[in-house]
Amino acid sequence: xxxxxxxxxxxxxxxxxxxxxxxxxxxxxxxxxxxxxxxxxxxxxxxxxxxxxxxxxxxxxxxxxxxxxxxxxxxxxxxxxxxxxxxxxxxxxxxxxxxxxxxxxxxxxxxxxxxxxxxxxxxxxxxxxxxxxxxxxxxxxxxxxxxxxxxxxxxxxxxxxxxxxxxxxxxxxxxxxxxxxxxxxxxxxxxxxxxxxxxxxxxxxxxxxxxxxxxxxxxxxxxxxxxxxxxxxxxxxxxxxxxxxxxxxxxxxxxxxxxxxxxxxxxxxxxxxxxxxxxxxxxxxxxxxxxxxxxxxxxxxxxxxxxxxxxxxxxxxxxxxxxxxxxxxxxxxxxxxxxxxxxxxxxxxxxxxxxxxxxxxxxxxxxxxxxxxxxxxxxxxxxxxxxxxxxxxxxxxxxxxxxxxxxxxxxxxxxxxxxxxxxxxxxxxxxxxxxxxxxxxxxxxxxxxxxxxxxxxxxxxxxxxxxxxxxxxxxxxxxxxxxxxxxxxxxxxxxxxxxxxxxxxxxxxxxxxxxxxxxxxxxxxxxxxxxxx
Numbered sequence: 001x002x003x004x005x006x007x008x009x010x011x012x013x014x015x016x017x018x019x020x021x022x023x024x025x026x027x028x029x030x031x032x033x034x035x036x037x038x039x040x041x042x043x044x045x046x047x048x049x050x051x052x053x054x055x056x057x058x059x060x061x062x063x064x065x066x067x068x069x070x071x072x073x074x075x076x077x078x079x080x081x082x083x084x085x086x087x088x089x090x091x092x093x094x095x096x097x098x099x100x101x102x103x104x105x106x107x108x109x110x111x112x113x114x115x116x117x118x119x120x121x122x123x124x125x126x127x128x129x130x131x132x133x134x135x136x137x138x139x140x141x142x143x144x145x146x147x148x149x150x151x152x153x154x155x156x157x158x159x160x161x162x163x164x165x166x167x168x169x170x171x172x173x174x175x176x177x178x179x180x181x182x183x184x185x186x187x188x189x190x191x192x193x194x195x196x197x198x199x200x201x202x203x204x205x206x207x208x209x210x211x212x213x214x215x216x217x218x219x220x221x222x223x224x225x226x227x228x229x230x231x232x233x234x235x236x237x238x239x240x241x242x243x244x245x246x247x248x249x250x251x252x253x254x255x256x257x258x259x260x261x262x263x264x265x266x267x268x269x270x271x272x273x274x275x276x277x278x279x280x281x282x283x284x285x286x287x288x289x290x291x292x293x294x295x296x297x298x299x300x301x302x303x304x305x306x307x308x309x310x311x312x313x314x315x316x317x318x319x320x321x322x323x324x325x326x327x328x329x330x331x332x333x334x335x336x337x338x339x340x341x342x343x344x345x346x347x348x349x350x351x352x353x354x355x356x357x358x359x360x361x362x363x364x365x366x367x368x369x370x371x372x373x374x375x376x377x378x379x380x381x382x383x384x385x386x387x388x389x390x391x392x393x394x395x396x397x398x399x400x401x402x403x404x405x406x407x408x409x410x411x412x413x414x415x416x417x418x419x420x421x422x423x424x425x426x427x428x429x430x431x432x433x434x435x436x437x438x439x440x441x442x443x444x445x446x447x448x449x450x451x452x453x454x455x456x457x458x459x460x461x462x463x464x465x466x467x468x469x470x471x472x473x474x475x476x477x478x479x480x481x482x483x484x485x486x487x488x489x490x491x492x493x494x495x496x497x498x499x500x501x502x503x504x505x506x507x508x509x510x511x512x513x514x515x516x517x518x519x520x521x522x523x524x525x526x527x528x529x530x531x532x533x
Contacts, residue, residue: 044184045102045106046103046184046185048096049096049103049119049124052096053244054376056089056096056127057126059088061376061468062257063081063085066272070466072270072328073331075332075334077494077495081518083502084504086501089503094139096124097124098143098144100121100123101144103120104117112180113180114178114179114180115175115180115182115190118171118175119195121170122168125164125171128160129206132157133209133474136523137157138160140163150509150510150511151510151512151513152512187242197234197235197236197240198240200234201242205387208391211395212525213524222395230388231398242378243376243377243380246375247372248353255374256351256372256376259353262346262364263354263369266341266344266364267341267346271326271345271347273322273326273330273486274330274331274486277322278459278462280323284439288413289463290357291358291426291427292356294346294348295345295348296324296325296359297342297346297361299361309327309329310335311329311330317330317489319486327340327343327344327345328344328345330489331486342364349419350416351374352374353373354369354374355369356426359426380412382464385407385411386458388408389404393450393454401453405444405457406440409436409460410433413433417433440456455479455481459482462481477522477525496532497518498518498522498525498532501516
């Protein structure tokens with residue numbers, strides 16, 4: 001059952017009444033669903049913000065895994081992106097927003113909390129723009145005002161991007177000025193340089209993301225602002241990657257959500273045939289990351305079965321089966337539930353914390369795996385290189401886009417291929433990586449237009465972005481690429497969700513909000529109707 005969204009809960013009111021309580025012992029991974037008076041401690045409040053950040057980002061990513069063809073979408077867009085899909089996410093966001101404002105209030109009178117508040121503003125700012133990127137306009141400025149509950153007005157996506165950009169700048173100043181560390185920092189262990197690298201990278205991401213609407217944001221010289229960021233402290237190494245670490249812990253549940261879906265009782269979903277084909281067959285060399293990304297549970301050929309794939313022989317299906325025991329479904333294929341949970345290809349060791357594929361061909365519950373100790377990649381060095389390559393190509397910012405593209409791919413390969421202490425004869429070689437990169441760069445140099453070159457950049461970004469479908473969802477709406485992305489089977493003219501509907505629980509209680517169609521575009525999406533499917 002979904003919970004009713006409330007902007008002010010009894011637990012958070014308790015926080016505001018009991019600012020002075022001390023906490024001398026708490027678990028950083030404790031679930032904050034039940035807030036106690038001790039929660040008024042700023043360290044505990046920031047811990048709650050981090051927990052809610054991870055939980056909300058995790059769910060938002062799952063919401064677009066199938067839309068963006070990482071998982072197979074087994075229904076229509078309208079059914080997958082329904083009015084109830086964001087109910088829990090809205091509840092978490094507004095819980096985080098109110099706790100965030102509590103931390104901000106505390107920091108106004110306590111200079112020892114500058115670093116705490118900077119981290120708080122960066123994390124909640126990231127959640128805010130994520131909700132904007134999915135919904136468009138959302139309640140913000142009036143959201144924690146009890147006099148306006150339960151109907152705070154909508155703030156526009158433009159206003160919220162401007163607010164977050166200003167908060168990023170202030171957060172950097174506060175981090176530099178801070179003299180006290182944060183003991184509850186789950187991301188960077190109170191490393192100021194890493195947090196500043198994240199802040200600059202976050203700002204770069206927003207400026208590239210909104211490049212089609214920079215004038216609306218009041219950014220008069222987006223090229224100059226991006227160039228300044230390119231010369232600053234950015235995330236440029238695996239050690240600086242902004243990611244949430246999961247643990248092989250069952251109680252409290254701390255495992256990667258993909259691991260839970262695939263390694264407990266068999267896989268409840270399907271990997272997209274399009275994504276597997278992209279890794280396996282779209283180039284002359286197989287993607288070196290494939291055995292890290294994906295694990296094959298069975299060596300049974302689904303065309304020889306049983307169980308058989310229902311799509312066999314159907315001329316309307318593009319792939320049905322991509323071969324070599326990579327068992328999934330096409331985008332939009334709804335013939336599921338055939339008792340093949342322990343035969344399907346599932347998530348591998350990266351980023352789910354599963355198992356590296358060594359042709360074991362045994363069901364996931366019987367594998368010697370990493371127990372779900374994966375990661376949730378939010379902004380990585382490779383993502384920043386891809387965004388920089390796009391910016392160099394389209395906005396003529398500093399750097400050679402071909403060089404940046406190569407650096408982006410190699411950064412992704414370095415991260416994935418060194419993940420999980422794999423020691424196997426099936427590991428790819430440096431020659432495999434070089435051959436892959438050389439083929440991509442050869443194709444890039446042979447492209448006859450910037451649009452073809454952008455297609456190659458975004459396609460490689462898509463492949464490197466496995467584990468964070470938010471980046472793919474945004475890039476697809478921003479650019480229309482990858483151009484070869486699979487259209488839903490049986491529907492040549494689908495209505496792609498340019499945004500998500502408002503949470504229906506919110507629409508029912510907030511008189512300032514009316515439900516909107518999925519065809520509504522967020523402010524930075526200036527592309528024509530129907531240009532993506």
